[in-house]
Amino acid sequence: MNIKAWGGIVASNIIMLCHGPVLAADNVVYYLDETSLDKALLRVGQDFRLTILFQSLDVKGLKSKAFSSEGNIKTVLSKLLSAHSFDYKFINYDTVVIYRVTDKALALSPEEKQTRPSRSFDSKMPPGRYVEEIIISSRRWNKSLQSSPASVAAFSQDRLSSPDMGGVDQLSLYTSNVTLDYTATLSGSSNSLVSYIRGIGQSDFAISTDPAIGIYLDGIFLSRSIGSVVDLAEYDSVEIYKGPHGNLFSRNAIGGTINITSRKPGEDFRLKGQVTTGSDQRNDFLIDMDIPIISDKLYGNILLSSRNRRGYGQRLDYEELTTADQTSLDKFYKDLPTSSELGNQNVDRLHGKIIWKANNDIEVSLITDAMRSRERTPVSTLLGFSNNKGSPSADSIGAFYNDCLMASGSAVGQENLCSNLYAVNVDKDLSNDRTPFDSRFITGSPYQNYAKGPNRSDHDTFSLIGTLQWQLNDDFQLKYIAGYRQTKADLGRDGDKTPLLMDHTSYIYDHKQYSQEIQLDGIVPGTDIQWYGGFLYFNEKARMKTFVAIGGLPLMDLRATEKSNNISYNYFAHANIPLTSSLNFTTGFHYAVEEKNLQLDFHELEKFAVRLGVPQGNFPDPEDLTLLRPKSPDRTSLKSLSPRFSLEYNYHDIFLYFSAAKSTKPGGFNYRAVLPSPVISSFGPEYAWSYEAGIKTTDIDHRYYMNFAVFYTDYRELQLISQLGVTPEIENAGNATIWGVELEGRLEPTENLNISASLGYIDASYTTLSPASRIKPDYNFQKTPKWSANITANYIWQVKPAISLHLQGSYSYKSAIYHNAENSALLRQAPVHLVNGSITAEFDNSDWTVTFGVNNLLNEQYIISGFNQPGVGFTEATFARPRNWYLSLTYLM
Missing domain, CATH: 2.170.130.10 (TonB-dependent receptor, plug domain)
Structure with a gap:
């Protein structure tokens, strides 16, 4: 059988794609039409199911003549590279490196280059030092x-x-x-x-x-x-x-x-096992197996993993809690959490993948992934309080709560609004006394609080993904992806971090998404123009029940059920057009039609707004004064076109580019405000034009690469989150500009040492802001450090002929950031310096490795998330795990 195509394999008159066994197969005839060398290498890798690594700048402009070869993959590679100054080397079971031979004395012997390594990693690389290409x-x-x-x-x-x-x-x-x-x-x-x-x-x-x-x-x-x-x-x-x-x-x-x-499973049996212990009673395990089912046709993978460790935070008992405070908690919750642990880890995961190779042109894969976690809430602590002393005009629920207890300040004349809290601390009845909401609950430790409310973080996810790849002919390839994913969560947090019922939130969350995507890509016949286009249909449905208690009794008892149904139609296309042998022009677009639907059932059962004197006309239903928003569905839609252009130039080992792209983020709904309204407010889309210019360099011996980029973004109608009373609200705050630079590189100065590093700088500033915005022009962008840098070094130390130690150390730096858009002073994180390190022992002729490592070696205490709640009067923050160590034993067969 004669195959007239880019690439194909004939063995015993059966068309097949080979992986592994072809190396030893006889009577294999491989045909390859004339094309560029880089395309020929990519095609050979695809046909033989190998990863072929090469420097594309090295082979740029080189041609591969049409040829036929009888033998195995070694014969094909030798034939393909024979006309050029390149050679090859297997670096592991299914990965080949193509490298330039500048000196015949450096070339590998036929025995060296054609010896296929075992499935374990072979660290012997071709002569010379170079950086592996990604x-x-x-x-x-x-x-x-x-x-x-x-x-x-x-x-x-x-x-x-x-x-x-x-x-x-x-x-x-x-x-x-x-x-x-x-x-x-x-x-x-x-x-x-x-x-x-x-x-x-x-x-x-x-x-x-x-x-x-x-x-x-x-x-x-x-x-x-x-x-x-x-x-x-x-x-x-x-x-x-x-x-x-x-x-x-x-x-x-x-x-x-x-x-x-x-990871794509191989066609040969593979087994990896790993167990890890460490700080906080860490107990992880992983089993990962590749299982051949039908040779060259059907093969799969199954992975089972579990991560478990104790929490690094703790809830403390507040010994001076009054009987009345405890009674409020007991009345509001059927079962209070008994665990004092915070920030633990308890995650189990099952992942499976099966691939069916129908024939030389069709491949079908099915992936399933399930995850289950049963954990406590992240480690948070109180950083401070605001205006919690008695005053004539309290601007927070916390301050008003304290005034009610003392019948003073803003509570004077507001007995009805204070409800059963009024004057309880001055009525000489000790049985109804309550604890004020103030700084007595600040523990001074980033890992401790006095919370007694909800403490759960439970998640279940399930995904099913099917993919069809079909090589229609020499020029066209079809890809179809169908995906389903469901996520369920049961979450509960004690936001105020005190034993009082001041700000507690719980959520029951159920989300389902379904998508179908089709892609078609190819090459314009007779040219080097590559193109693709596609369409995605995406539908998601979500339901979230929210429970919020605010104000001690509570003064407000919020219950909401939110349902969303969103549909998105997406069209996209891309083309790469060579203008000369060194200059390329790339263009493309993304066009989206978004439809969003929200249905809300939002009640406040204590009727705080009624007692506050809000007119009945502000309520969506005058006959139900607990309802805060209309129940009728709300809808919004958006059509957006996002083009992209780039110009690319190759000059030997230097790659230059310039790109421009537009993007749009759809708007949405604000529904959390606790005061009644006859409408559900919304916010509009935001837009960005982004420009980037860069240079990427690689030395001729592949010992290093260095990349530099500068970017500028014109950012309009920013969607920013700020507090409106006790609830957050998203607003289109205004416009901004962002510019910055990035430098990254990798160096292998010796055969045993490699170093990678990156440096980033961002200058982000608001240019115009809405007069109603609660953001100020000189505020910093949320979670955006001006400077960020990291460096990682790996060194292989051959201790003995049969023992090598792999030493790795990394350093990461981020300059000061704010964790909210309003730049709350307590949520400013000072610069962070993180150091991690590990040492791995490998033994020749052994499938076992041992790794010992330490994370956060300097024991930095730093915030990863935070919330300023001016409506209640406190600021809280979540801190990262402190210094921790691990010891891991890995088996790979």
């Missing part, structure tokens, strides 16, 4: 990081599977101008990702707002913050794209994109 996928084409016209931080499986990594939030330690935190303000959730890239992000977890940073998990978009702190164990790669890339991904994201891809 290939990024963009969900479309594999492309060298050094020839991508964007600033991208990429992480490989080796780094992601390290015991010190954990969730996706850890990646911001190693990426400049990126902030990732695992908990969102007000949520009480230990799995609610807050993402900021280059000053643009979103800290609200509500179902009525959209994220500013897009997260993709194996091709599907994660539309909500809750449940998106993905455990990175055994994922193949993570790529952080800085700035909007709507034409590269199926949903538009105004600030950037995080693309997470699971």
Whole structure:
């Protein structure tokens, strides 16, 4: 059988794609048409199911003549590279490095280069020192990081599977101008990702707002913050794209994109096991297996993992709590939490993947992922109180509460509004005395509080993702992705961190999303123009029940059920057009039609607004004065076009680019305000034009690379969160500009040492603000450090011929930031210096490795999330885990 195509394999007259067994197969005939060398290498890698690493700048402009070869992959590679000064080397079971041979004396012998390593990592590299090239996928084409016209931080499986990594939030330690935190303000959730890239992000977890940073998990978009702190164990790669890339991904994201891809199972049996112990009674385990089912046709992977450790925070008993205070808690809650633990970890995960190779052109994969966590709320503490002394005009519930107890200040003449609290501390009846809400509850420790209210952070997620890839012919490839994901959460937090019933919130959350995406890409016949286009249908439905108690008795008892139903239609296209052998022009667009629907049932059972004297005309239903918002559905829609352009120039080992892109983030609804209104208020979309210019360099011997980028963003109609009384509200506050620079590089000065580093600078400022905005022109952007830097060094020390030690150390720096848009002084985090380190022992002819490491070596105390609640009168903050160590034993067969 003769195959006239880019690439194909014929073995015993059966068309097949081979991985592994082809190395030993006989009578294999491989045909390759004339094309460029880089395309030929990519095609060979695809056909033989190998990862082929090469410097695209080295092979730029080189041609591969048409040829046929009989033999195995070694024969094909030798034939392909014979006309050029390149050679190859297997560095592990399914990865080949193509390298330039500048001196015949450095060339590997046929025995050296054609020996296939075992499935364990082979650290013997081709002669000389060079930096391994990183290939990024963009969900479309594999492309060298050094020839991508964007600033991208990429992480490989080796780094992601390290015991010190954990969730996706850890990646911001190693990426400049990126902030990732695992908990969102007000949520009480230990799995609610807050993402900021280059000053643009979103800290609200509500179902009525959209994220500013897009997260993709194996091709599907994660539309909500809750449940998106993905455990990175055994994922193949993570790529952080800085700035909007709507034409590269199926949903538009105004600030950037995080693309997470699971590992593809091999066709041979593979077993990895890992157990880890450490600080706070850490007890983790992982089992990861590749299982061949039908040779060359059907193979799968199953992963089971568990992360467990005690909390690093504690609730303290307040010994002077009055009987009346305890009675209020007992009446409001059926069961008060008995655990005093905060910030523990208890997460189980099951991941499965199966791949069916139907024939040479069709591949089908099915991925399922389930996660279950049963944890306590993150570690938070009180930082301060505001206006909690008696005064004629209290501006917070806390101050009014204190005035009511003493029948003084703002409570004078307000006996009805104070309800049963009025004068209880001055009526000479000790049985009804209550504890004032004031600074007596500040513990002085970042890891302790006096809370007695809700304390739970439970999550369940389930994903099912099916993918079809079909090589239609030489020029066209079709890809279809269908995805379903459900996330459930039961969350409860004691916001005031005292034993009083001052600000408690609980949520019952259920979210389902379903998507179908189709992509078509190819090459214009007779040219080098690459293109793709696609369509995504996305539908999500969410239901969240919210319970809020405020003011001691409570004075306000808020109960809300929010239901959302959102539909999005997305069209995207992209084309890469070579103008000369060195100059490329890239253009594309993303067009979206968004439809959002919200239905709300929001009540305040204590009728505080009625007692406050709010006119009945302000209520949506004069016959039900507990109802705060209309029950009728509210709708909003948006159509947006987001173009992108870039110009790229290659000159030897230098890559230059300039790009411009527009992006839009849809608006949403504000529904949390506690005063009644006949309408549900909303906020509009925000917009950004982003410009970036960069240079990427690699030396001729591949010993280092260095990348530099400068960016500018014209940011309009910013959606900012600020407090309106006791509740947060999103407003279109005004316009801003953001500019900055990024420098990153990697160096291998010796065969045993490699160093990677990055540096980022951001200057973000408001240019115009709405007169009604509570943000001031000189405020800093939320969660945006002006400076960020990191450096990581790895050194291999050959202690004995059979024993090597891998030493790794990293340092991360972020300058001072504010954790809210209003720049509350107590939520200013001073500069943070983080140092992590580990040492791994590897033994020749052994499948075992041992790793010992320490995180936060300097024991820095720093805030990762915070909330200023002026409506009640306090400020709280969540602190990161202090210094901790781990010891991990890994088996890989």
